[in-house]
Structure formats: C-alpha cells, structure tokens
Amino acid sequence: MAWFTTKQTPAFFIVMVGLLMGLSVCSQSDVAQDDEAGEPTPPAQTEKVSVLPLEDLRVFTKAYDHIRNAYVEEIDDKTLLEYAIRGMLQQLDPHSAYLDEESSKELQEHTTGQFGGLGIEVGMDEGFVRVVSPIDDTPAARAGVEAGDLIIKLDGITVKGLTLNEAVKKMRGPKGSDIILTIVREGVDKPFDIKITRDTIKVRSVNSKLIEDDFAYIRIAQFQLRTADDVKNGLAKLQEKNADIKGLVLDLRNNPGGLLQAAVEVSDLFLQSGKIVYTEGRIANSNTEYTASPGDISQGLPIVVLINGGSASASEIVAGALQDHRRALLIGTQSFGKGSVQTIIPVTETKNVKITTALYFTPKGRSIQAQGIIPDITVERVRVTAVQKRNGVSEADLSGHIKNAKGGKDIQSKDKKAEESAQELFNRDSQLYEALNILKGIHLLSQQTSTPEQEQTSDAVDGDNNVDINKDAQ
Numbered sequence: 451m452a453w454f455t456t457k458q459t460p461a462f463f464i465v466m467v468g469l470l471m472g473l474s475v476c477s478q479s480d481v482a483q484d485d486e487a488g489e490p491t492p493p494a495q496t497e498k499v500s501v502l503p504l505e506d507l508r509v510f511t512k513a514y515d516h517i518r519n520a521y522v523e524e525i526d527d528k529t530l531l532e533y534a535i536r537g538m539l540q541q542l543d544p545h546s547a548y549l550d551e552e553s554s555k556e557l558q559e560h561t562t563g564q565f566g567g568l569g570i571e572v573g574m575d576e577g578f579v580r581v582v583s584p585i586d587d588t589p590a591a592r593a594g595v596e597a598g599d600l601i602i603k604l605d606g607i608t609v610k611g612l613t614l615n616e617a618v619k620k621m622r623g624p625k626g627s628d629i630i631l632t633i634v635r636e637g638v639d640k641p642f643d644i645k646i647t648r649d650t651i652k653v654r655s656v657n658s659k660l661i662e663d664d665f666a667y668i669r670i671a672q673f674q675l676r677t678a679d680d681v682k683n684g685l686a687k688l689q690e691k692n693a694d695i696k697g698l699v700l701d702l703r704n705n706p707g708g709l710l711q712a713a714v715e716v717s718d719l720f721l722q723s724g725k726i727v728y729t730e731g732r733i734a735n736s737n738t739e740y741t742a743s744p745g746d747i748s749q750g751l752p753i754v755v756l757i758n759g760g761s762a763s764a765s766e767i768v769a770g771a772l773q774d775h776r777r778a779l780l781i782g783t784q785s786f787g788k789g790s791v792q793t794i795i796p797v798t799e800t801k802n803v804k805i806t807t808a809l810y811f812t813p814k815g816r817s818i819q820a821q822g823i824i825p826d827i828t829v830e831r832v833r834v835t836a837v838q839k840r841n842g843v844s845e846a847d848l849s850g851h852i853k854n855a856k857g858g859k860d861i862q863s864k865d866k867k868a869e870e871s872a873q874e875l876f877n878r879d880s881q882l883y884e885a886l887n888i889l890k891g892i893h894l895l896s897q898q899t900s901t902p903e904q905e906q907t908s909d910a911v912d913g914d915n916n917v918d919i920n921k922d923a924q
Contacts, residue, residue, distance in 0.1 A: 535803070540613060543806050544574050545792050551800040553615060567622050568629070569651045570595055571706035571762070577610045578602050579617050582786060583704035583760030585653055586671045593646045595631070597704055597760035602641060603632035623648050658684030661699070662871065663692060665889055666751075667882075669701040670716070673708025673764040678715030682747055697752045697889030699882065700768075703782060707763025710791075710810075714740045717771040719747045720778070724813060726771045729791055731808030736791065752892040753778035754885040757825055762786035769823045770812035779888060780825040782881055789818030827888070832880045 518530060532548070539546045549557060569588020572579050579601040584591040601609060604620045612620075621629060631644045655677045657669040666688045668681055689695060707713075710727075717726045721742035728739040755778045757769050766785050772778035791808040809819055845851050876883040 536613070539803060539805070543790070544614070545790060545804070546806050547615060547804045549794070549802040549804055554800060554802050557794070566625060566648065566650050568595075568646050568648060569653075570621075571760075572601070572614070572618065574614045575600065579609050579614070582762055583706050585651065585706070586657075586669075586704070587654070588651050589646045589649050593644050595633070595644060595646075596635065597758070598636060600634040601631050602634055603630075605630050606632070625649055656680035656684055658688055660688055660691060660695075661875075661882075661886060664694070664696045665886060666695050666698045667701065668698065670705055670765075672705060673710075673712035673716070675709065675712065677708070677712040678719060681716055682719060685747060695751060696893045697754070698748055699754050699756065699885045699889065700772075700778070701756045701882070702761045702765040702769060703756050703758045703881070704760035705762070705765040706760065707765055707788065710764060710767065713764035713767040717768050718742045719745075720753060720772060721775055722746055724775060727767045727810050727812065729808040729810045731791070733807060736793070736808040752889055752896075754888050755780045756881055756885055757782045757785045757823060758831070758881075759783055759786055759822075761823070763788040766818045766823050767810065767812075770816065770818060773823065773826065774813040774816070779827065780823065781827040781829050781885055781888065782825050783828060783830060784824055785818075785822035787818055787820045787822035789820070827884075829881050829884045 514530065514534075518525065518527070532550075536548045539548050547553075568590040569585040570590040571582040571585065573582055574580065581590075581595055581597060581599040581601065583597045584595045601617075603609065604617065607620075609617045609620075623629065625648055627648050629646055629648065631646060632641050633644055634641050653672050653674070655670060655672055655674045657671070658681075659667050661667045666685060668684055670677060670681065685698070714726050722744055723742050726740045726742055728737075730737055753772065755769050755772055757765065757780055761769065761782075762785065766788065769780055769785065773780050789809055789811075790806050791810055792804045793807040794802050794804050796802050809817055811817055872883070875886065
C-alpha cells in the first residue's frame, strides 16, 4: 500500500498534517522500504509480539462479554473490537487515531493538495473542536473562520462527546451543501453562527510576489510534495523581474504544516550546513537527523519569517531551523506548539493506525511540543480604523519659506506615493508592514558598511555584508 513515491532523504519519515482530520505530524512507516521493492514491509518493531498480562486480559474479556450480551442494541464482534482499538488510541494523545478505509483515503488525498470540505485545520480541545487555522482561499477562510475559534455545534448539534474523526465527517459533505458552525471566539461575548458552503478544496501551496518592487514575498500555505520546488521557482521568477531584490519575507502564518520532508527541503534552500531538525523516540528508526546541504538560493538575502498561533508542525520546523541558525528574524506571535511525530502503520490492506512515535527538536535541541516557537520580535496583528487627520502646518506652508533647490515635484510626488502605499499595506496587514520595515532597516544598515566610493559605483550590497542573521550558527 505505497501511497507516496517521492524521493526521501533519509527514507523513513514522511511527515504530514491531516487537514480536516485533526492536527498531526506523521511519518508513513509503510514507505520505509524502497518503492521499487514491491509491497512495503512495516518496521520490524511492529512485528514484535507482546506478552499481555493474563489477569488484565480476563478483565477485558469479561467487560467485552457484558457489553456484547447486555447492551440495549445488538452489536457484532467486529464493530466492538474496532471500538476497542479506537478507544485505546484515543486515550493516548490527541493525535493518535484509528484510520478506517475512508479515513485512510482522506489522509492520502490531503498530501496532494485537493480534497473536499470546508478548508480548516482542526484539533480537539476539552471535548470541542478547536480551529488551528483556516486554509487560504477556502470556504472557511472566506466565511470568516479564524485560528483559535472553538466550534461547539455543527448544524445545531453539540460536538461534545464526538471523536475528532466523527466531528470531521459531519463537516465533510457534498460540494455545494451548507453547514452551520456555532463558534465561541475570544473577545466575543456570546457564541455565534457561521454558515459555510462546502466545496472542493484546492490548496495552492506557494504564492510569491514583489512588494514595493525591491522585496520578495513568499507565502507557504501548506507543505506538500512540491513545495520546495515551488518556492525555488517562485523566487527565481521574482529575481527575473528584479535582479536586485533586497530582502525576502517568508510568510508561514496560519500554515498548519504538512509533509516533514517538504519542511526539510524548504529549510535547506536557505541553509548552507548544519542540522535542520532531528527526531527522538523509543523505536530505533524514529531517531533521525536531517542536515542541510551547501547552497542558498537567495544568495544571502536577509530573511524575515512571519509566524502566528496558526503556524504549526512543519511550519515550526522551518521557523525553528532558520531561527537557530540565525539565518532569519522571526516576527509575529507564538506558534501553535505541535512537536510530535505520528507513524502510519497498516493493520490490514485498507486500515491503519496512526501512533505518536517521536518528538522533533530544532537544531539547538529545543522541543516545540506544547510550547511553540517564540518570535524574535513579537508583533500582534492589529485591525486599523480610520482616524480623521488633523490639518497640520509644515515648513512648506509658511510664507516666505526657503525653497528646496535640490527637491522638486517629482521627488515629492514619489515620496507621497510611497507613503500612501505603505499606509495601505499597514491597513491591510500590519505584521507584513512591520516585516517589510525590518528588511528595509537591514538593507540600510548593510549600505552604511560600504565606503562612499562603493556607494557611488553600486546600488547593491554583497550578501556577505548582511547583518548577523545571515550567518550559520557556530
């Protein structure tokens, strides 16, 4: 049952987040073998036969018989045993789960970037469904669902008592059908309803553009099989438009994660050497270290990474690696804190168990689990309201003021246009506005290290003269 044929380095871990199936970083154990070797073999440790306590088995058997014989409705043995498996996994942690045939197919679909549903990443929180993040340009995002929202009802029926998979199945449905989510949101006095029309979700992993012509902006919505290639190609196209790009904003906000391998590859694009991430677990092949290879596609450009509470899992791997190597400045708010690895192990031809097998750590040994990544500079996203401008008086308004001989209408017009553009960006996205200001500051500082002669002959500054964030960790 080899779902993926992507090249892996090393081969054991393919890590993903199951979109609309609950937050999970997971590795697929049945692709541990070479894809050309035929049907994959589960890891050796899954074949170990455990010796179970006889007395505990007697208790289980008695409870099983009582349920089968006394429950008000008749339940077949197959269903009861499946319930038992689900119960065992559900009690371990929020991310371990039993995947029946339908859930297994859904998990496979999510790695391709196209699936049906609402377009939100969710997890369980005290029996209710917590939104980790809405996915860009999906029904949920367009309807106004926000990271941190607590879903308490689906179509008027409470989600309390449902498993995460059961809640997810209720949210899924035919394209064009509607569902009403009852939401509790911090800062809002009482629960409110949001109506969403289901649609086929097509996640575009990477978007790139130039900001103010001189700065590259790359937004990663989810880590998929081709994300690293898309980032590389996106930056190359921007450099074709402007060969003198002065800095890069890498936006990982509300990115719920995805494939570990994609996160490693994206980190490697900007790192010359050293660790990217490593994992530790009880089983031997869950202890894996990923390292960077020589080469930086940005050639030393200063980088600012945007993160927030919706940045989870694979996003935190990238943010943590670039932060530990001092390759980028992180701004925004504390990330989600999903630092565990789940392994998909087949139990039949169509059914699997997803079990937490390891924790992952940043290059400096920081565990992200339940803590997240702390940005270098905390910047909350603010909602801007219009303020009536005061009609101030400047020097130019004074009678008889000295004219600026070196100024002129063109310069004034250009400055005014830049000011209006900056204000528009601030109104739309205050965190991105601050990221851009930081990059401008870094660029100006790097220019000040140049001699006057260098400034006259070249507008560009060599990447090696950039500030400390461009150096590898020692």
